[in-house]
Amino acid sequence: MYKVGFIFAILSTLFGNSFFQNEEMVASSNVKYNILFVGNSLTYTNDLPKLVKEEAKQKGIKVSVEMLAYPNYAIEDHWNEGKVQKRIASKNYDFVIIQQGPSSQSEGRNMLLASGKKYRDLCQLHGAQLCYFMVWPSINNYQTFDKVIQNYKDAATMNDAIILPVGEVWKSYIDSTNNLDYFSTDAFHPSLKGSKVAAQVIVKYLFHNK
Numbered sequence: 299m300y301k302v303g304f305i306f307a308i309l310s311t312l313f314g315n316s317f318f319q320n321e322e323m324v325a326s327s328n329v330k331y332n333i334l335f336v337g338n339s340l341t342y343t344n345d346l347p348k349l350v351k352e353e354a355k356q357k358g359i360k361v362s363v364e365m366l367a368y369p370n371y372a373i374e375d376h377w378n379e380g381k382v383q384k385r386i387a388s389k390n391y392d393f394v395i396i397q398q399g400p401s402s403q404s405e406g407r408n409m410l411l412a413s414g415k416k417y418r419d420l421c422q423l424h425g426a427q428l429c430y431f432m433v434w435p436s437i438n439n440y441q442t443f444d445k446v447i448q449n450y451k452d453a454a455t456m457n458d459a460i461i462l463p464v465g466e467v468w469k470s471y472i473d474s475t476n477n478l479d480y481f482s483t484d485a486f487h488p489s490l491k492g493s494k495v496a497a498q499v500i501v502k503y504l505f506h507n508k
Contacts, residue, residue: 330360332390333504334426335367336376336417337397340433342367343482344493346500353497359505364389372398372406374413386420393504394421395462397431401449402442410453418457428459431500434468436486437478443469462503464496471495 331354335347347363354361366382368375373396376382386394396417401410414430421428432450435442447466454461468480478485480492488496 328360330362331392331504332362333364333393333395334385334389334391335363335365335395335397335431336373336382337365337367337395337431338371338399339367339369339487340399341365341397341431343487344490346493346496349493349497350500353494353501354505357501357505359501370399372409372413373417374398374409377413377416382417383420386424386426391421391424391426393429393460394426395429395431395500397433400433400435400439400442400446402435402439402445407449407452410449411456414453414457414459418459428457429462429504430454430459431462431496432465434465434480437481438485460503462500464499467495467499468492 333347333350335341341347342365347365351361351363364385366376366385376396394417396414398409399406401407410430414428418428430450430453432447435446443465447463447469450465451461451463453459471480472478480489480495481487482489482492
């Protein structure tokens with residue numbers, strides 16, 4: 299009995315850590331993440347939340363998605379309407395993803411910063427992580443793309459949020475290929491291909507440490 303116990307102790311020492319790590323991996327695979335999308339037509343076109351759910355599933359990650367998105371809404375509009383506060387307070391979200399128009403000008407930048415702080419404070423109060431879904435300008439305003447990228451990055455940094463750099467990925471692709479197929483025929487909203495790329499970027503940056 300002594301020898302058996304001694305051998306078991308040695309085996310536990312040698313393999314115990316990997317055993318518990320495997321147990322943690324199994325446990326984490328059963329975690330389901332709750333995500334709230336708050337935005338406008340750049341979010342609801344092609345049902346981006348659904349594409350994110352499908353992309354996450356392919357990576358073995360379970361997510362539940364909800365969406366508050368209306369035409370031409372900025373994050374300030376959602377806040378003034380009041381539904382988003384009730385939703386965040388009443389649900390157990392892991393991530394709250396906010397998005398508005400390109401926001402290359404000072405007014406849009408100020409909304410990203412000031413309204414974003416309100417979202418940040420509310421998310422922290424209810425245990426959610428705030429995220430910024432960086433978008434893109436229309437083709438006609440392509441020259442403003444760098445300002446869009448910078449303003450979203452600044453807002454995320456200043457409000458302790460995760461940046462989901464979809465716009466930056468789009469610009470890199472367009473600049474290197476001269477291909478505009480991420481845009482739909484209206485030269486602003488995403489094509490299905492563009493939305494699928496957005497979903498890939500969002501999943502990558504939400505779950506890179508998961």
